[in-house]
Amino acid sequence: MRVGVLHPGEMGASVAASLLAGDHQVAWSSAGRSAHSRTRAAALQEFPQLDDLAAWAEVLISVCPPASALAQAQAVRACAFEGFYVDANAIAPATAVEISQLMGAAYVDGGIIGPPAWRAGTTRLYLSGPHAATVAGWFQGGALEAIALPHAADNGVAASALKMAYAAYTKGHSALLLAVNALAQSSGVLESLRTEWAQSLPGLSQRSEATAEAISAKAWRFAGEMEQISATFAECGLPAEFHSAAAELYARLSEFKDQPPASLDRLLEALVHVDNSGS
Ligand SMILES: NC(=O)c1ccc[n+]([C@@H]2O[C@H](COP(=O)([O-])OP(=O)(O)OC[C@H]3O[C@@H](n4cnc5c(N)ncnc54)[C@H](OP(=O)(O)O)[C@@H]3O)[C@@H](O)[C@H]2O)c1
Secondary structure (H helix, E strand, O other), rough: EEEEEEEHHHHHHHHHHHHHHHHOOEEEEOOOOOOHHHHHOOOOOEEHHHHHHHHHOOEEEEEOHHHHHHHHHHHHHHOOOOOOOOOOOOOOOHHHEEEEEEEHHEEEEEEEEOOOOOOOOOOEEEEEEEOHHHHHHHHOOOOOEEEEOOOEEEEEHHHHHHHHHHHHHHHHHHHHHHHHHHHHHOOOOOOOOOHHHHHOOOOOOHHHHHHHHHHOOOOOOHHHHHHHHHHHHHHHHOHHHHHHHHHHHHHHOHHHHHOOOOHHHHHHHHHHHHOOOOO
């Protein structure tokens, strides 16, 4: 297949590598992208403009910040693209439905669970909808495991629903841990909390440090993902405020975008010393 990847970020570059391993032709469009994406796209065919990529590709796979997934699909729609469109982003089922309405019958819903797929066995691309099994077949031979969800459980956007449920716990849990540290810091009891944790919940202080370093550079992107998760809870008639608070918390950490991993102390400073004046 001729596949365009929008775009070769940390995850998109590994998706592209899996397709290359399956002997597909893989390309990207460079307009508007950073030097980081260019470096990660070194093995891919380059099209300067999205229109040219869309005219060449039989399939486009969207792997971009969740908050930009709908705008990315609209840009593709404006190119009158006629092939398969796979949205593999962490988006709410309602957003996926909106994108499927733009793309029509060739829409394929996806959701990725796991780190960038550089080793077999780490990462799964879940797919749903009538073309899920076809798309899954294209990934044979690469490190990314593609799984078509069974049709019985599939309303066309089940892959997005699964990703939302999974990330609601993983990234929601990280947000809660950071929020608790910030609360204790702000109240002047962080050291006492750590002493208590050492006795009754051993490992939580270390987990807080590790969480801060693991997420600091990606927190800006998690904010949009938390908003999608919050919308998913609301859509299901469940309280949505937990994840909208997580979105706000991650948004307060956006200054760490593209920076080396930052310590818990630095994240707490950014979380607590925020200008809440509304000005
Ligand atoms: N990384 C992971 O561990 C992981 C795990 C599971 C799922 N995912 C999913 O994979 C998707 C991408 O994550 P990632 O880790 O690859 O993110 P990333 O490293 O930040 O890469 C995002 C890519 O999208 C491009 N991009 C930035 N702003 C954009 C915009 N407004 N419109 C279109 N493209 C834009 C970036 O280009 P420039 O930066 O060059 O502008 C980059 O090539 C997300 O939906 C995420 O939920 C990621």
